Amino acid sequence: MSELVDEFAKHVRAQTKAVGRGDVAAGNRHADKYFDAWLALKEEYGDAGRDGLAALLRHPDLRIRVMAAAFLLRHKTAEATRVLEEAAAAGDFAAELNLERWRNGTWTLDRAPAASTEE
Numbered sequence: 877m878s879e880l881v882d883e884f885a886k887h888v889r890a891q892t893k894a895v896g897r898g899d900v901a902a903g904n905r906h907a908d909k910y911f912d913a914w915l916a917l918k919e920e921y922g923d924a925g926r927d928g929l930a931a932l933l934r935h936p937d938l939r940i941r942v943m944a945a946a947f948l949l950r951h952k953t954a955e956a957t958r959v960l961e962e963a964a965a966a967g968d969f970a971a972e973l974n975l976e977r978w979r980n981g982t983w984t985l986d987r988a989p990a991a992s993t994e995e
Contacts, residue, residue, distance in 0.1 A: 877921050877928045884913040885932055888943045914947055918986065926951040926986070933959050938968070946974040950986050 891906035917925030930952050932944035945952075945959035957978070963971035977983040 877917065877925060880913045880917045880920075880925070881928045881931060884910045884917070884929060884944070885935065885937075885940050886910075887913065888940045889937060892939045910943065914985075923951065930955070938963060938966075942968060942971050942974075946970070947985050949974070949978045949983060950988060 887906040887910035891903045891910070894900075894902035894906060914929070917929055919925075921928065926948060929944055930948055932940050933948065933952065933955050935941050935944070941959050942963045945956040945963075948956040949960075957975070960971040960975045960978075964975055974983065
């Protein structure tokens with residue numbers, strides 16, 4: 877599982893660098909890879925995978941903290957919200973946008989499982 881967390885962080889960092897040099901195509905490829913790592917974490921490990929990703933909420937790289945927080949809003953609401961609020965206060969537009977989507981109910985990165993209708 878730690879390999880997937882490392883992959884997530886590696887590709888967030890690589891996306892940031894690619895976009896910084898104007899290579900949007902490479903940035904998108906890295907985004908696909910960190911999203912794949914996220915999907916594997918939650919599908920293969922469930923909440924344990926989410927908890928593994930939560931270690932990145934304390935990562936020294938702000939972009940990695942923000943991205944992990946964006947994916948963990950439902951699972952680690954208080955900690956993820958704090959990370960995003962701090963980043964938004966420092967002018968991070970992605971953090972601000974994720975908070976807005978969370979608060980207005982349009983956030984969709986990790987929806988809660990549907991309630992069972994079996995009786």
